[in-house]
Amino acid sequence: MNSGMSIIVRTVTRFVYGLVIIFGFYVIMHGHLTPGGGFQGGAVVASGFALLLVAFGAAGVKGRLNAHWLQTLEEVGALAFLALGLLGIGTAFFYNLLANGGGLFGAAAGSGPNTGVLNSGGTLPLMNWAVGLKVMTGIGSVVIVMLVAGREKEAE
Amino acid sequence: MKRSIVFVAFLFVGAFLLLAASSMRPFGAPPESAMDDYFIDNAQREVAANNVVTAVVFDYRGFDTLGEATVLFTAVVGVLALFRKTREDER
Amino acid sequence: MNALTVHAPVLLVAVPLLGAFATPLVGRFGRSARNVFVGSVILFTGALAGLMAAHVFGLGEPLVYVLGGADGFGVPLPSGMQVPVRILFEVDAMSAFMALITALVALAGTWYSFSYWRERSGGDLYHSLLLLLTAGIFGMELTGDMFNFFVFLEVTSIAACGLIGFRVWLKHSQEAGFKVMALYTLSGILVLLAVGLLYGEHGGLNIAYLASRVGGSLVDRIALGLLLTGLAMKAGAVPLHMWAPDAYGEAPAPTSAVLVANSQASLYGLFRILFTLYGATVSVGALGWILIAFALLTIAVGVTMALVQRDIKRLIAYSAVSQIGYMLLGVGVGLAVSVARPEFGRTAMHGGIFHMLNDAACIGLLFLASGAVIRASGTRDLNKMGGLAHRMGWTTGFFLIGALALAGVPPLNGFASKFLIYESSFRLSPILAVIAILASIMLLAVFVKVFQAAFLGPASREVGEASTGMLVPMAVLAVTVVILGLFPGFFIDRIVAPAASALWSGRDLYIRAILGG
Amino acid sequence: MNVGNVPFVVAALLVVLGLYTFLFKRNLIKLVIGISLIETGVNLFLVALGYRTAGIAPIYTLAPAGRMVLPTPQALTLTSIVIGLATTALLLSFAVFVYRHYGTLDAGKIKELQG
Numbered sequence: 001m002n003s004g005m006s007i008i009v010r011t012v013t014r015f016v017y018g019l020v021i022i023f024g025f026y027v028i029m030h031g032h033l034t035p036g037g038g039f040q041g042g043a044v045v046a047s048g049f050a051l052l053l054v055a056f057g058a059a060g061v062k063g064r065l066n067a068h069w070l071q072t073l074e075e076v077g078a079l080a081f082l083a084l085g086l087l088g089i090g091t092a093f094f095y096n097l098l099a100n101g102g103g104l105f106g107a108a109a110g111s112g113p114n115t116g117v118l119n120s121g122g123t124l125p126l127m128n129w130a131v132g133l134k135v136m137t138g139i140g141s142v143v144i145v146m147l148v149a150g151r152e153k154e155a156e
Numbered sequence: 157m158k159r160s161i162v163f164v165a166f167l168f169v170g171a172f173l174l175l176a177a178s179s180m181r182p183f184g185a186p187p188e189s190a191m192d193d194y195f196i197d198n199a200q201r202e203v204a205a206n207n208v209v210t211a212v213v214f215d216y217r218g219f220d221t222l223g224e225a226t227v228l229f230t231a232v233v234g235v236l237a238l239f240r241k242t243r244e245d246e247r
Numbered sequence: 248m249n250a251l252t253v254h255a256p257v258l259l260v261a262v263p264l265l266g267a268f269a270t271p272l273v274g275r276f277g278r279s280a281r282n283v284f285v286g287s288v289i290l291f292t293g294a295l296a297g298l299m300a301a302h303v304f305g306l307g308e309p310l311v312y313v314l315g316g317a318d319g320f321g322v323p324l325p326s327g328m329q330v331p332v333r334i335l336f337e338v339d340a341m342s343a344f345m346a347l348i349t350a351l352v353a354l355a356g357t358w359y360s361f362s363y364w365r366e367r368s369g370g371d372l373y374h375s376l377l378l379l380l381t382a383g384i385f386g387m388e389l390t391g392d393m394f395n396f397f398v399f400l401e402v403t404s405i406a407a408c409g410l411i412g413f414r415v416w417l418k419h420s421q422e423a424g425f426k427v428m429a430l431y432t433l434s435g436i437l438v439l440l441a442v443g444l445l446y447g448e449h450g451g452l453n454i455a456y457l458a459s460r461v462g463g464s465l466v467d468r469i470a471l472g473l474l475l476t477g478l479a480m481k482a483g484a485v486p487l488h489m490w491a492p493d494a495y496g497e498a499p500a501p502t503s504a505v506l507v508a509n510s511q512a513s514l515y516g517l518f519r520i521l522f523t524l525y526g527a528t529v530s531v532g533a534l535g536w537i538l539i540a541f542a543l544l545t546i547a548v549g550v551t552m553a554l555v556q557r558d559i560k561r562l563i564a565y566s567a568v569s570q571i572g573y574m575l576l577g578v579g580v581g582l583a584v585s586v587a588r589p590e591f592g593r594t595a596m597h598g599g600i601f602h603m604l605n606d607a608a609c610i611g612l613l614f615l616a617s618g619a620v621i622r623a624s625g626t627r628d629l630n631k632m633g634g635l636a637h638r639m640g641w642t643t644g645f646f647l648i649g650a651l652a653l654a655g656v657p658p659l660n661g662f663a664s665k666f667l668i669y670e671s672s673f674r675l676s677p678i679l680a681v682i683a684i685l686a687s688i689m690l691l692a693v694f695v696k697v698f699q700a701a702f703l704g705p706a707s708r709e710v711g712e713a714s715t716g717m718l719v720p721m722a723v724l725a726v727t728v729v730i731l732g733l734f735p736g737f738f739i740d741r742i743v744a745p746a747a748s749a750l751w752s753g754r755d756l757y758i759r760a761i762l763g764g
Numbered sequence: 765m766n767v768g769n770v771p772f773v774v775a776a777l778l779v780v781l782g783l784y785t786f787l788f789k790r791n792l793i794k795l796v797i798g799i800s801l802i803e804t805g806v807n808l809f810l811v812a813l814g815y816r817t818a819g820i821a822p823i824y825t826l827a828p829a830g831r832m833v834l835p836t837p838q839a840l841t842l843t844s845i846v847i848g849l850a851t852t853a854l855l856l857s858f859a860v861f862v863y864r865h866y867g868t869l870d871a872g873k874i875k876e877l878q879g
Contacts, residue, residue, distance in 0.1 A: 067236075071232075075272050082268060085219075105204075111200050116824075128214070139232075145235060177772040187448065188449055212836055218334075220395055222264070223386065223399055226267075226383075231850030233375050234406070238860075243367070408854060421862045422874055428855050452836075
């Protein structure tokens, strides 16, 4: 089956897609400190998936990217986000339980311009991860499903 | 006939939109910003986050973000449902 | 006041959301596990709605829930007012009333779906979308924040379109899905534009805060126009109704019933904006007459189009459109006379709002019954049906109850609310009442025709009665229809009157609950 | 006409362009493009609402001196972008299935649902 694009595109993709995905994870991780966050980083990672799909075709990534698994992970991400919201239900829904608590992500942020503390933000970084997981898998599975459906139609 | 009515309506709406935009308050000077100043002043203390936008997105207006994640989830479920494998007797 | 009551408003949204997110996962363990899970989620949601409604009706003032913080949700301004910085849920009697309607329809629709979707593919995703639609409707009804309202509006739009196009093997459902999604998106954009204008002018998003600030400025008027257009479009009022028959007609039967609740939630948003957000600023009399004009147009177009349909689902869809007109008529009459002669304006409001509950029950019943009819006869064309009454006694009875109630025949519930509307609109202008009554009579003729075509006559093919799982939800709605019709006074006093006064005279209470003073 | 209002006018212009595409093009994909254009215009309008003259991004990490722009419109815009993405995905899926059933994307030929 003819899948994917020329050898140049495929070679470049092999070099680049890892960087794209790592950059996406970086954007998610530093969402509470620098521009970006779960949605943006998740979209970057999903664009890495899309790059793989375009370069290698649906058949080429069949073993590595599976819409079924991505869908499961998306549900896990959505549930995790909701659970983080429910974490503070002792006070109120979406109450930030961990902020300034001293434990995980509980450091204070300082005041005014500073260099940033990665271990701050309370539930924010966790929510960023949950949303990031959700967005990367959600968009990824949509891209895969649409591409596979298009290819099936051509093959008939 | 119908097309020309739509076109006149379109011209009317378009002119109205452009007029409304040009008579908006001046760009770069929000008249009322007490809520946003509160976010800027207190995000670091209350939420312990340097990024005020993230503090708004996930803390002060976190429920909107849950709704937004829900919208995305709904769309993904909708797309997957459309492209699902249907049974033979359904087609 | 225990913890469950305190958190009931937010749990009403969070629990169906949790169910929707987890349904595809639970579905891996088989269909019965999924049905038990979805069933318990929706039952718990219904119980929460009842609990919250009982609490709010007893409270006498709006219930405020602060999302994400306990201490101090507002920033004081120099003028003594304060701006809420967090998203607030504000539940008054009207919101609680709408939540009850939604819970009733969602319960019946979901229950019915278990049997209806048993032989079909994609059941996990179907039930997930149905729960998402329910959660979105609850969110629209309970929130006290304009942008949050928009977000939930979009949740319902997308979930509704996913369900409309769910039967991918039907080509009309795909056409309807595209059309409805495009128009829903347009209405959502109009609402978003209005929210942006209001935010840019007043620097806040809370409804109570905005209500205390909006005046008659140009930007505020543009925002009002955009909001009214967008929400009337989403509610399916003529002349922006072109999506409604496609949506109701092409969606799976139980979904059509829930879509009616969705339209009513948009109508609730319309009323909330007219009475609470702009209650003090707009010239209410003129606006009331505009509402009446659109109401009459909606009634006339809905009934006339229902008259010429041969497809049973589209016929019921057009009668659903016409019922939106009755609600608009009741509330429009109330709005038009609110200053001059409040005594019968209040009656009109009672009629319009009571009709929301009645319409949800009897249109929902008709859609569920039509699903059973289509399943049994294998066609949606009325000319090809016939003789179903011989074998489908229960379905026939339920359909008859729903049709008579919808046409306003005493002693069923449609009569109870329509009579209030006739009575009060007659005192404003006899022509209004005459048009409304004539439309009801035509609707009766329509359903006599349907009944004669589908249920009477010789049995044309071997059909069986609908399964118990489909009959029980129909029975629940039919019993609701009959009880509401037999004891209208009880329900008007207990739940309709508080809901009507929350809109009619509750504006100050609504604002004070947030801003204090 | 206020010269400082150019961003609002540009946003309105985008909305008008999108509206034109939505109303006068017959191809379903072009309709989706029109809706996306309108959404982009509204997003631009939202984010322009929050700008303060000579403001900086509302992020304290290594921030330069200056007043910060309003953060709320940026949060709202983020939400509305994601919503726009979701609707576009669903609309395009419907377009695929309409094409499979009708064999065309011409809105003029796909009008079986009327009356």
